[in-house]
Amino acid sequence: MTCPSLLRRGHAADLVGDVSRATAQWARTSAPGLTDRLRGERTAAQFARFVLVGAVTTVVYAVLFVALRPWGYLPAHLVATAVSTVLANELHRRLTFRAEERVHWFTAQWEAGGVTVLGLLATSSALGWLDAVTGGTHPGLQIATVVAVTALIGLIRFIALRWIFRPAPAAA
Template sequence: METTLSQQQAVPGTFTAFARFVLFGGGVGLASSFAVAALASWIYWGLANALITAASTLLATELHARFTFGAGERATWRQHAQSAGSAAAAYAVTSVAMLALQQLVAAPGVVLEQVVYLSASAFAGVARFAVLRLVVFRRSRSQAAATVRAARHVHATAACTAIPAGPVMLSRAA
């Protein structure tokens, strides 16, 4: 019974899930930037970026499935595909923002470029979080109810086994 509870984790609240999303996604993103630079010293940068992006998306999806959204199990192929789709959409948002900046401002400075890029990334990140939480890693009501029932059952069983079954005899030691 305890195995059932340990395998089925409760769904974390929105704030907790978002903090984990930032931690895991940001950590993987940061590590990826170093990995691309290292790999690009051996192969063409575009290929290095594509390989690291694919690997980091797979890794981040696994981390989000297991820890961020409370599933506690491996991501399915469907979840990997949906996560990759949301990552591609986020990439498109940042690319369109940067292209729009180039069209609107003849010679944008580095600071303006960073403000636009980071703003678009933040917007895309929040949107991606919502898609992953509400669509990709959404747990049905029956799954959530089963988790709660399993937790209650384990706690009730533990409480019952902790209470002695028969009358308690108190004796005085001589």
């Protein structure tokens, strides 16, 4: 060891060790229960998975939007929305609602895509307004605007997918 200060354990090192042991204890006792709850079919578990899928596909949207921005904000927005929406719909069908056996791919795209059209109109309008008001907005502000509007539309979408477009239970 070349650093003599590493040989002396002070209060900070003891505190780090205590935190590390406490974290390991929590992971052994609480994490499995949390994981089990997130895998469940209750509304809270589905909503947590819905938000996680939304976060991942929002990152996909942001990367595509920035990459395609030289085309102009509206074409970049339309392409990024289309790609991230198809991905989100499929992840929701398979992961969030576990409906791949009950709902065909096209049906999922059609139903969720219908709600997404509302979101696309709302986000496109918000981007147009932002561009008109600020005249050439920074991409970070544009993405933040889309995220804010999409979060509201996402909540409507969750409600629609969870309760309105729910497939009929199989006959026993």
